[in-house]
Amino acid sequence: xxxxxxxxxxxxxxxxxxxxxxxxxxxxxxxxxxxxxxxxxxxxxxxxxxxxxxxxxxxxxxxxxxxxxxxxxxxxxxxxxxxxxxxxxxxxxxxxxxxxxxxxxxxxxxxxxxxxxxxxxxxxxxxxxxxxxxxxxxxxxxxxxxxxxxxxxxxxxxxxxxxxxxxxxxxxxxxxxxxxxxxxxxxxxxxxxxxxxxxxxxxxxxxxxxxxxxxxxxxxxxxxxxxxxxxxxxxxxxxxxxxxxxxxxxxxxxxxxxxxxxxxxxxxxxxxxxxxxxxxxxxxxxxxxxxxxxxxxxxxxxxxxxxxxxxxxxxxxxxxxxxxxxxxxxxxxxxxxxxxxxxxxxxxxxxxxxxxxxxxxxxxxxxxxxxxxxxxxxxxxxxxxxxxxxxxxxxxxxxxxxxxxxxxxxxxxxxxxxxxxxxxxxxxxxxxxxxxxxxxxxxxxxxxxxxxxxxxxxxxxxxxxxxxxxxxxxxxxxxxxxxxxxxxxxxxxxxxxxxxxxx
RNA sequence: GGCCCCGUCGUCCAGCGGUCAGGACACCGGCCUUUCAAGCCGGGAACACGGGUUCGAGUCCCGUCGGGGUCACCA
Numbered sequence: 163x164x165x166x167x168x169x170x171x172x173x174x175x176x177x178x179x180x181x182x183x184x185x186x187x188x189x190x191x192x193x194x195x196x197x198x199x200x201x202x203x204x205x206x207x208x209x210x211x212x213x214x215x216x217x218x219x220x221x222x223x224x225x226x227x228x229x230x231x232x233x234x235x236x237x238x239x240x241x242x243x244x245x246x247x248x249x250x251x252x253x254x255x256x257x258x259x260x261x262x263x264x265x266x267x268x269x270x271x272x273x274x275x276x277x278x279x280x281x282x283x284x285x286x287x288x289x290x291x292x293x294x295x296x297x298x299x300x301x302x303x304x305x306x307x308x309x310x311x312x313x314x315x316x317x318x319x320x321x322x323x324x325x326x327x328x329x330x331x332x333x334x335x336x337x338x339x340x341x342x343x344x345x346x347x348x349x350x351x352x353x354x355x356x357x358x359x360x361x362x363x364x365x366x367x368x369x370x371x372x373x374x375x376x377x378x379x380x381x382x383x384x385x386x387x388x389x390x391x392x393x394x395x396x397x398x399x400x401x402x403x404x405x406x407x408x409x410x411x412x413x414x415x416x417x418x419x420x421x422x423x424x425x426x427x428x429x430x431x432x433x434x435x436x437x438x439x440x441x442x443x444x445x446x447x448x449x450x451x452x453x454x455x456x457x458x459x460x461x462x463x464x465x466x467x468x469x470x471x472x473x474x475x476x477x478x479x480x481x482x483x484x485x486x487x488x489x490x491x492x493x494x495x496x497x498x499x500x501x502x503x504x505x506x507x508x509x510x511x512x513x514x515x516x517x518x519x520x521x522x523x524x525x526x527x528x529x530x531x532x533x534x535x536x537x538x539x540x541x542x543x544x545x546x547x548x549x550x551x552x553x554x555x556x557x558x559x560x561x562x563x564x565x566x567x568x569x570x571x572x573x574x575x576x577x578x579x580x581x582x583x584x585x586x587x588x589x590x591x592x593x594x595x596x597x598x599x600x601x602x603x604x605x606x607x608x609x610x611x612x613x614x615x616x617x618x619x620x621x622x623x624x625x626x627x628x629x630x631x632x633x634x635x636x637x638x639x640x641x642x643x644x645x646x647x648x649x650x651x652x653x654x655x656x657x658x659x660x661x662x663x664x665x
Numbered sequence: 666g667g668c669c670c671c672g673u674c675g676u677c678c679a680g681c682g683g684u685c686a687g688g689a690c691a692c693c694g695g696c697c698u699u700u701c702a703a704g705c706c707g708g709g710a711a712c713a714c715g716g717g718u719u720c721g722a723g724u725c726c727c728g729u730c731g732g733g734g735u736c737a738c739c740a
Contacts, residue, residue: 175740210739275738282737292667292736317738335670344668344736352738359740383669383735404670407734411676415732443677446689450678454688473678476733480676483690493703 166373168200172233173363173377175207176218179426179628180225182479183378183408183418186444188231189460190405190472191376193445195234196464203370204236206247207363209356214249217576225427229437230460235370243370248362255357258365258395259318259350263303267394268350270306271298272316293346294319318351320361320391328386333374333403333469340386348387360384364391372400376469379404379476380417403469406448409476418479420573421635429628433542434508438495439488447477457490509540517624521616535616539624544611544633548640551604553596561604562644564594566652567659568605569634574664578627580619582665587619593659608637 170191174184188204195202204226208214223238235241245251262268271294273281278294285292298306299321310316323342330338350361357365367375382404392399408418418425424433430440438459445463446456449472496504522535538544553561571586587605591598602618609622609630622630638644644652 173740177740207740213739271738278738286666332670338669340669346736349738354738356738358738363740378734379670380734380740385669406671409733417734446677448678450689452679454679456678456689474671475673475677476671477678478676480690483677486690489703 166371168195168198169203169371169373170195170200170376171203171205171367171370171372173205173207173366174222175210175213175359176215176222177210177213178218179428180222181425182427182430182440182444183425184222185226185229185231185427185440186408186447187376187378187405188226189229189441189444190449190467190469192231192233193460193464193467194374194376194469196461197467200373201234202232203241203243203372204233204246205366205370206237206249207359208247208249209359209362211249211354211356215576219247221428225431228431229427229441231441248357248366251362251366252355252357254369255351255362255365256355259357259361262320262350262394263318265394266303266321268318268320269299269301269303269347270310270316271319271347271349272301272306272309272314273298293344296347299347315353317349317353319347320350320387320394322347322387322390328389330385330389331402332382332385333401334472334474335404338382338385340383342386345386348384350391360387361391364388364395367400368392368395368397374401374403374469376403376405379407403472405472406474406476408447409478411478411480415476415478420631423479423481424628424632426628428626429632432509432626432629433632435484435488436491436504439484439491442491443484443487446483447479448472448474457487457494514539514624518616521620521624525616538610538612538615539621541611542629542632543636544609546607546611546637550613551607551637551641553600553604558641559648562638562641563648563652563655564590564601565604565608565634565638565641566644566649567656569631569638570653570656571660571664572627572631572634574660574662575627577665578623580617580623583619583622586660590659605634609633 172184172188172191174180192202194200204223206219208219219237223236226233233239235243235246237246240246248255259268263270273294281295282292298319306316322345325342327339327341328345330340332338348360349358351357366372385402385404389399409415410418410422412422416422420426424430427440431437441460442456442458442463445458445460449463449467450456451458451463451466492501492504518536518539522532525535526532551561552558553564556564567590568586571590575582575586587602588598590596591601594601603613606615606618607613609618609625610616615621
């Protein structure tokens with residue numbers, strides 16, 4: 163057990179919407195740091211060049227800030243171990259890779275993606291271990307270096323023992339053993355010169371003096387590689403503690419996923435949840451205070467938080483209970499004035515009303531029409547008659563396909579403007595031979611809860627991506643079920659119509 | 666499928682060898698109440714299964730079953 167000063171971190175990768183799982187990890191790390199008078203670091207793991215975006219990074223930071231989870235060091239506030247963005251630390255990783263190469267702990271691999279793919283396919287077919295076959299491990303290092311210097315594309319892989327087993331330690335699970343034979347020579351430096359998670363993570367955790375790595379259970383299988391890297395560098399590894407994964411409320415309790423549940427923190431904000439309630443609720447996942455009181459602040463949690471008290475069963479993210487908790491905050495911690503403040507912070511403010519006004523104005527006969535006309539802007543769910551969701555001439559299945567295609571396309575979209583949405587719907591109308599008005603009709607119902615409302619695309623822009631996506635998903639669920647086969651086909655169709663990239 | 670992790674009410678937790686297995690959400694009843702909420706009172710509801718260890722197992726060990734995770738030049 164380490165006696166070093168407590169330093170923990172959360173290391174999100176900026177590749178999508180701010181996820182409640184990230185907040186969950188952040189909360190437990192922050193509480194642990196606070197409890198032990200340590201530091202909590204936010205590090206951006208943007209080593210995936212294709213998927214990382216600055217917008218996502220901004221959104222993740224903003225979401226955590228909204229939740230009131232504060233970090234001591236990070237890309238925005240700096241700190242003694244800056245930079246805290248991995249894309250700005252490439253020289254450091256390269257240096258460390260060079261060292262492993264020089265010491266014979268790693269080797270250059272020139273295998274093409276095609277070859278690897280083919281190899282994996284063969285292994286799958288023959289049920290062999292599907293890892294890399296280590297073809298390049300035996301290459302002469304000098305020769306490999308020459309080829310690399312000549313510009314031949316390659317990756318660098320770490321050498322992993324070929325027999326015996328790794329003995330690992332997890333704070334909550336104790337000793338874990340894993341055969342080295344089940345682990346392949348992991349790529350640590352990609353062709354583009356970026357490190358993979360495994361390398362960057364270990365190097366940074368060491369350099370940033372991280373004492374405890376508290377992360378999701380999904381990482382447990384790569385722990386041997388990480389521990390091995392510490393060994394190869396001759397570093398003392400931190401204490402590892404793998405937290406259970408948040409689960410869907412479905413039959414299988416699979417890892418929380420947006421197909422089944424809203425996972426974006428932004429959704430919860432837009433749906434009217436209070437940050438203190440969401441944080442409190444996450445604190446109840448796998449942990450509870452000694453006195454059993456379920457309503458508590460971060461400070462109260464941090465005061466008595468112990469990792470040892472975390473339970474290992476994967477907790478189901480039960481929105482019903484979150485709603486109850488949120489209700490308690492609303493009525494116990496707010497008088498009328500404060501409640502109105504909260505409503506204003508949330509959505510009932512001049513800025514939002516002024517955005518909606520131009521859409522509502524042409525449809526108003528009295529000011530009082532405002533209420534029902536714009537109610538859906540200030541709602542989470544909207545009620546609608548499922549039987550009324552139709553497109554003339556289309557079977558229900560075909561209609562569901564359309565909803566599915568739109569849901570997938572909207573998931574892929576990063577930019578959220580009326581014009582962009584307009585373009586998408588027009589394209590879909592064109593591809594399906596439908597008139598735009600026929601195509602959009604069911605979406606009025608699903609998005610606004612009414613057959614006629616303010617203009618769809620502009621309304622969607624104001625409503626924002628999270629609420630729109632959730633409403634379409636819920637509609638799919640209400641109108642479904644959609645078979646897995648049909649869903650796959652819709653996915654294919656979406657790709658045909660829109661391509662893989664979205665603005 | 667191989668490997669790894671996990672297994673207490675439908676859900677979230679408590680229990681860390683001896684409890685009538687406790688609390689919370691949800692559900693069902695009742696009270697309060699101009700409605701609905703809220704609040705209060707009450708109810709049904711769980712130790713996955715089978716072997717051990719022990720005077721005694723939800724608690725320790727093994728197996729089975731079930732669930733999850735992971736097997737990428739994604740994290």
